[in-house]
Amino acid sequence: MHKKKNKQDLSDHTSTYSMRYSAEEVPKYEMPDKSMPSNAAYQLVHDELNLDGNPSLNLASFVTTWMEPEADKLIAENINKNFIDHDEYPQIEMIHERVVNMLARLFNSPEDQTSVGTTTIGSSEAIMLGLLAHKWSWKNRMKAEGKDDSKPNIVYGADVHVCWEKFAKYFDVEMRSIPMEEDRWIINPELVEELIDENTICVGAILGTTFTGQTDPIKEINDLLVKVKKDKGWDIPIHVDGASGGFIAPFVYPDLEWDFRLEQVKSINVSGHKYGLVYPGSGWLVFRDEKDIPEDIVFKVNYLGGEMPTYTLNFSRGSSMVVAQYYNFLRLGKEGYTKIMTNVVNNAKYLAEKMMDTGLFENLNPTQLLPVVAVKLKDKQDFTLYELTDKLRERGWIIPAYTLPPNAEKVIIMRVVVKENFSRDMADMLLSDIDVAIEKLKKAAPKGTASKKKGVC
Numbered sequence: 001m002h003k004k005k006n007k008q009d010l011s012d013h014t015s016t017y018s019m020r021y022s023a024e025e026v027p028k029y030e031m032p033d034k035s036m037p038s039n040a041a042y043q044l045v046h047d048e049l050n051l052d053g054n055p056s057l058n059l060a061s062f063v064t065t066w067m068e069p070e071a072d073k074l075i076a077e078n079i080n081k082n083f084i085d086h087d088e089y090p091q092i093e094m095i096h097e098r099v100v101n102m103l104a105r106l107f108n109s110p111e112d113q114t115s116v117g118t119t120t121i122g123s124s125e126a127i128m129l130g131l132l133a134h135k136w137s138w139k140n141r142m143k144a145e146g147k148d149d150s151k152p153n154i155v156y157g158a159d160v161h162v163c164w165e166k167f168a169k170y171f172d173v174e175m176r177s178i179p180m181e182e183d184r185w186i187i188n189p190e191l192v193e194e195l196i197d198e199n200t201i202c203v204g205a206i207l208g209t210t211f212t213g214q215t216d217p218i219k220e221i222n223d224l225l226v227k228v229k230k231d232k233g234w235d236i237p238i239h240v241d242g243a244s245g246g247f248i249a250p251f252v253y254p255d256l257e258w259d260f261r262l263e264q265v266k267s268i269n270v271s272g273h274k275y276g277l278v279y280p281g282s283g284w285l286v287f288r289d290e291k292d293i294p295e296d297i298v299f300k301v302n303y304l305g306g307e308m309p310t311y312t313l314n315f316s317r318g319s320s321m322v323v324a325q326y327y328n329f330l331r332l333g334k335e336g337y338t339k340i341m342t343n344v345v346n347n348a349k350y351l352a353e354k355m356m357d358t359g360l361f362e363n364l365n366p367t368q369l370l371p372v373v374a375v376k377l378k379d380k381q382d383f384t385l386y387e388l389t390d391k392l393r394e395r396g397w398i399i400p401a402y403t404l405p406p407n408a409e410k411v412i413i414m415r416v417v418v419k420e421n422f423s424r425d426m427a428d429m430l431l432s433d434i435d436v437a438i439e440k441l442k443k444a445a446p447k448g449t450a451s452k453k454k455g456v457c
């Protein structure tokens, strides 16, 4: 015999999609007055997010979209720890220190100097902190010499990521940007030499530009600055933006000199969340020596327990990505990173070669040092790269088409960032989809119209 259940019991078993929330408008711009059951809220948010692209097919971003299940577990286990609470979570700080040590050595920090560093939210924060330190070092130097310290400038190419321009704007430093040309998308020492003077706080050099994946000639720029120091007494530091290349070069090109082996390289940033192989929210900044950060910009706070020095833009932040970075270092070691980065570079080379075989594209990153396939259309075609990338999106591939920075704005390119999870098999599928998409676009285009419409190059 069973007893008849009352209404309350029945509502406990209401299925998710039979609740009124799935038939009502979802609050979007004002916090709802009433609560809703957790399963309804979860499902509403979860279902809406299904409209996002598939991260595994996101070839637009450098940012990691896959980690091992053990890493996912560590991330979940540490998600509730505020990184800044060093007194409360001393082991997190210990792990942070170990990662900074490992990175400094990976970047060939001289053994007789005391490198220092910090985690950041990403390379943007790391770059801004690095450049701020150089601004204050320059200011202190000028003051000590009794010189005007009101007109700092910074020299870099238009091939930099937007965060460099943000730094110049936000922190009031004159931006001396070296323009690109239609057939030059990186900088060179001659162009740097024209712009530097005694008010130059720093020269920026990129190990893998966001636009084409090419690398600025860092060693040659260093040689120029060493000579300038000798001839004119201007000690101008280089900050290397190794956002993506910082985890490729040490493993695939160990003999390439781009890091602290070069005398004027005083600070380096790298994105843990790019080829460091952890999820978004991880950047690193390493200084060659502790004297490269002026003491007066390191703050000491004591409101969380013991006295703690901080050099960050943000105070609170998650701990999980610091833990995840350490997991990767232990798990992969140099052996694992070398194998993964070699695969990634080889798969990028393969994709680029096959695309060149079609005869339609020109490779803008021919050295393929970094696993970025950047191409433009060779001649006028019956389709544009914007149309091609739109067509590929129908199959789920997320690939951007965009123009290069000034003065190369007329060059329209398409960029594929090859990441760890982009296997040879995926490269073959993408190549086949590119063929199909081009055929469809050619068939759909009235002869010659697409190229005339958008002026393809």
Ligand SMILES: Cc1ncc(COP(=O)(O)O)c(C=O)c1O
Pocket (backbone or CB within 6 Å): 062, 121, 122, 123, 124, 125, 161, 163, 206, 208, 209, 210, 241, 243, 244, 271, 283
């Ligand atoms: C060369 C370079 N520098 C800096 C950044 C900014 O990095 P983040 O997104 O980690 O702030 C990027 C991002 O793609 C980049 O490619």
